[in-house]
Amino acid sequence: xxxxxxxxxxxxxxxxxxxxxxxxxxxxxxxxxxxxxxxxxxxxxxxxxxxxxxxxxxxxxxxxxxxxxxxxxxxxxxxxxxxxxxxxxxxxxxxxxxxxxxxxxxxxxxxxxxxxxxxxxxxxxxxxxxxxxxxxxxxxxxxxxxxxxxxxxxxxxxxxxxxxxxxxxxxxxxxxxxxxxxxxxxxxxxxxxxxxxxxxxxxxxxxxxxxxxxxxxxxxxxxxxxxxxxxxxxxxxxxxxxxxxxxxxxxxxxxxxxxxxxxxxxxxxxxxxxxxxxxxxxxxxxxxxxxxxxxxxxxxxxxxxxxxxxxxxxxxxxxxxxxxxxxxxxxxxxxxxxxxxxxxxxxxxxxxxxxxxxxxxxxxxxxxxxxxxxxxxxxxxxxxxxxxxxxxxxxxxxxxxxxxxxxxxxxxxxxxxxxxxxxxxxxxxxxxxxxxxx
Numbered sequence: 001x002x003x004x005x006x007x008x009x010x011x012x013x014x015x016x017x018x019x020x021x022x023x024x025x026x027x028x029x030x031x032x033x034x035x036x037x038x039x040x041x042x043x044x045x046x047x048x049x050x051x052x053x054x055x056x057x058x059x060x061x062x063x064x065x066x067x068x069x070x071x072x073x074x075x076x077x078x079x080x081x082x083x084x085x086x087x088x089x090x091x092x093x094x095x096x097x098x099x100x101x102x103x104x105x106x107x108x109x110x111x112x113x114x115x116x117x118x119x120x121x122x123x124x125x126x127x128x129x130x131x132x133x134x135x136x137x138x139x140x141x142x143x144x145x146x147x148x149x150x151x152x153x154x155x156x157x158x159x160x161x162x163x164x165x166x167x168x169x170x171x172x173x174x175x176x177x178x179x180x181x182x183x184x185x186x187x188x189x190x191x192x193x194x195x196x197x198x199x200x201x202x203x204x205x206x207x208x209x210x211x212x213x214x215x216x217x218x219x220x221x222x223x224x225x226x227x228x229x230x231x232x233x234x235x236x237x238x239x240x241x242x243x244x245x246x247x248x249x250x251x252x253x254x255x256x257x258x259x260x261x262x263x264x265x266x267x268x269x270x271x272x273x274x275x276x277x278x279x280x281x282x283x284x285x286x287x288x289x290x291x292x293x294x295x296x297x298x299x300x301x302x303x304x305x306x307x308x309x310x311x312x313x314x315x316x317x318x319x320x321x322x323x324x325x326x327x328x329x330x331x332x333x334x335x336x337x338x339x340x341x342x343x344x345x346x347x348x349x350x351x352x353x354x355x356x357x358x359x360x361x362x363x364x365x366x367x368x369x370x371x372x373x374x375x376x377x378x379x380x381x382x383x384x385x386x387x388x389x390x391x392x393x394x395x396x397x398x399x400x401x402x403x404x405x406x407x408x409x410x411x412x413x414x415x416x417x418x419x420x421x422x423x424x425x426x427x428x429x430x431x432x433x434x435x436x437x438x
Contacts, residue, residue: 020364024115029307035412048162053271061091070393076130076198077191079371099306105320107193108293110153111212112129116360123390142177143377146338146408147329147407148335148338148342148354148407148408149407149437150354150368150371152196152408152437154372154376154378154435154436154437155436155437155438156377156380156381156384156433156435157382157434157435157436158206158381158384158433159212159381159384159416159433160209160211160212160432160433161177161188161190161203161211161212161214161395161431161433162174162212162215162432163193163429163430164192168194168216169192169194169197169218170190170193170199170201170216171193171194172193172194172195172239172426172429173192173193173415173428174190174191174432175191175415175430175432176190176230176231176279176415177189177190177413177414177432179233179395179413180233180235180260180398182235183261185204185205185206185261186204186205186208186211187202187204187233187260187261188202188203188214188413189202189219189231189232189233189244190202190231190432191229191230192216192218193426196426197226198226198229198426199218199219199224199226199227200219200228200229200246202263203217204261204342206414208394208404208411208434211432217263219266220264221263221264221268222267222269223265223268223269225249226249226266226408227247227248228246228253228269229246229398230246230247230280230329230390231245231279232244232245232246232282233245234398234399234400235260235399235401236269236400237399238312240258241256241257241258242256242258242259243255243282243400244256244266245280245281245291245313246280247279247280248269250269250271251272251273251274251276251277252271252272252273252274252275252280252291252294253271253272254272254313255267255270258318259372270313271293271317272322273316274305276295276297276314276319277293277296278293278294278328279293279294279329281330281331281402282312283332283341283360284312284401285360285361285401285402286310287308288306288308288309289306289308289312289313289362289400290306290332290360291305291306292304292330292332292343294321294327294329294330299324300324300325300348301321301323301324302323302324302326302330302343302345303319303321303322304319304320304321305317305318305319305320306361308358322364323343323355323364323366324364326345326353327345327347327348329345329389329390329391330343330344330346331391331392332346332360332402333395333402333404333407334401334402334403334404335403335404335406336403336404336406340356340358341357341359341360342355342407343356343357344371344393346390346391347369350389350411351372351373351387351388352370352371352372352391353368353369353371354368354371355368357369372388372391372412372435374386374387374388383430384416384418384433385416385417385418385431386413386416386418387414387416387417387419388412388438389415389417389430391413392412392413392414393411393413394410394411394412394434408437408438409437409438410436410437411434411435411436412434412436413434414433414434415430416430416431416432416433
């Protein structure tokens, strides 16, 4: 007896290095006659980088399903159950069209690769098999994210921000820059040093060069006493406020302001709830906010805490070590060019290491010990620094994601000085300036 075929289309998304796809048919009810199964491929050739593979499976099994399994180097990394069209014992066969939309890793997939399809019964006995050749589409090129240059040359521009006059809160040095470009101006937050105290200031100008002539504002509204420094600034979208993260006598600290251009609009200092470090730096991934900082227990490590976006800037997790044998001034960014996260952290010898992770809460790997080092500096003006210290990458935006366009073509705002015998660290006359790797 002939029956109208039932049809159903299912879509699977497979990612990674696509190797073997198994289609297994499993029965829940033994049919009255010997079951049959056949597979027909809509195409004999598909792009290796990804595409859609349509497989039409016709079987006289009833109440069965397909299992699609992709494997990389023999290890399954994705499995999905595909329900069949249903059917009953009265129907002789059911046809299902399965659309398999896949993408493959261009670093591991050759120009041509064979995809094997096997149909198995419930006892894993092979009923049918066939294959399709995946080939790179003609005229297409594999697009790979650019590799970060681990040993770039850095062009040193002239200093663009100097210490204040005698008697000012920043008469000795300006350091620890954090900067965003917003509404036509660069907004700079920095540590100012007088003879005894570290305190935070603000300046704004339409260009980086023009910061040299900008007014230095002391952020007295923070009401944090004689020690509040190493600022970080960003717009936190969730709460529609500008946030200033810094260190003070209460440890990790924050202040908020609805108007970035108003230096008197910052709220008095508030604690974040921990005080086991310095140089606190926050970045978010949409779900959680992470705070990286330099430990102050003699371990030469970088620690990380996290909290939910809703609870920020409170509710922090216990600390965990993410980097060892390093020093201070950790800065973390998302590189839009490849989608990865990069940690720039200062070595005790005053150069910058580069670390990388695929996600903020994951494992960090050191890529380069000397990503930005004095030996790689090329002066474009007067020689004003032998150090690459406490860097801030000029960002692509202003919010908590801390995105940069491309680390292979970036500007760093650094604190620098010509090496010399200045006595104590507080007497070092740091200035700010830009270096770039393009």
